Amino acid sequence: MSGKLFGKCVVVTGAAQGIGMECARAYHREGARVAILDVSLEQGEQAAAAIGPETIFVHCDVASAASVEAARSAVLAVFGRVDALHNNAGIATPSKPLHETDEEEWDKLFQVNLKSVLWTTKHFYKDLKATKGPILNTASMVGLIGQPNHAAYVATKGALISLTKAMALDYATDGIRVNAICPAGVWTPMLRRWAAEQENEADITSYLDRIHPLGNCPEGDVIADAAAFLLSDSARFITGCILPVSGGAELG
Ligand code: NAD
Known part of the structure; x- marks a missing residue:
């Protein structure tokens, strides 16, 4: 057995489908044991079964501190350790200008796309400190360059980019690297x-x-390859990096 993540236990949120599922697949291919944390029960179970042995599904709403705490216990009960955390879960709301966005939508976007990182960091910090395990956040190119009619979503991703840099500084002395990937469009x-x-x-x-x-x-496979690199020891001197995985979309 070999692979960039051989023997590592990787937690990835929002991996029942889409980019997260492709990342979970890549981590597994690179030799990791993978815990999929997702709010979607049926799809999460199917994803874990499809990816293969040493992959578990844990039902979890990342917007809830209690749910993340319970998920951490479930992961430790099976794997006994956590070597990497990928905060990938995210939602978007229908296109509309900011003045038509209601408070409920705004709060939900920030809870799932941003506050969730507070909960996963609080609950997995000790485990990651013990293993010097890296954190990866799925941000978005729109957090860097904007997008019409998605102001609240764009704001969550811009804030996640800033949060990534701040976390990289806070946790460097613990040996915890913190990076973000920024896809442009990905068919999911x-x-x-x-x-x-x-x-x-x-x-x-x-x-x-x-x-x-x-x-x-x-x-999603192109995003997953970059994600696997950033979680691996090949990226051991990379932290605070906001990596576009965008095929150059921002250059045009
Ligand atoms: P998707 O909707 O296809 O999948 C998202 C997954 O997150 C689903 O499995 C869903 O059940 C899960 N999820 C949603 N809310 C959750 C919660 N509260 N707790 C736990 N899990 C939850 O989305 P995707 O396109 O794969 O997006 C994944 C990430 O990539 C998101 O953060 C998104 O903002 C970001 N992104 C996507 C694109 C794109 O073009 N698809 C581009 C840039 C960034």
Whole structure:
């Protein structure tokens, strides 16, 4: 057996589908034991079974401190340790300008996309300190360059980028590296929902292909390869890095 993450126990949130599931698959392929934490029960169980042995699903709402604490106990009961944490769970809301965004939507976005990192850090910190395990946050290119009609979502991702840099400084002396990946578009259920809500879905598909200079709008595997690198010892001197995994989308 070999692999960049051989023998490591990796916790990844929001991995019942989409980018998180592709990351869980990549971590498993690189030799890790993987704990999928997700609010979606049926899909989470299916994802863990599809990825293979040494992969567990733990039902968890990352927006709830109590749920994250219980998930940590469940992970430790099986794996006994945590060597890496990937905060990937995220939600988006339908396109609309900020003045049409209601308080409930705003709060929900911030709870799932940002406050969740407070809860996972609080509950997994001791475990990660013990193993000098890295943290990876899934941010987004829109947190760096903006996006029309998604101000609240963009704000969560911008804040997550700042939080990543602050966490990198706070935890460097513990040997905990903290980085973020920034995808542009990635074909997942989230992006498909967004595309379906646009007036002309076919135009949107060709737009999403055009904005990535390196090629068409990708699937999650390209994000997963970068994520596996950042969690591995090959990235042992990289922290506070906000890495675009965007095919150059921001350059155009
Ligand atoms: P997705 O909707 O396809 O999958 C998200 C997963 O998160 C689902 O399994 C869902 O059940 C889970 N989840 C949602 N709320 C949760 C909660 N409260 N607790 C636990 N799990 C929860 O989304 P995706 O496109 O795979 O996005 C994954 C991450 O990547 C998100 O943070 C998203 O903001 C980010 N991102 C996506 C894109 C894209 O184009 N798809 C681009 C940039 C960034």
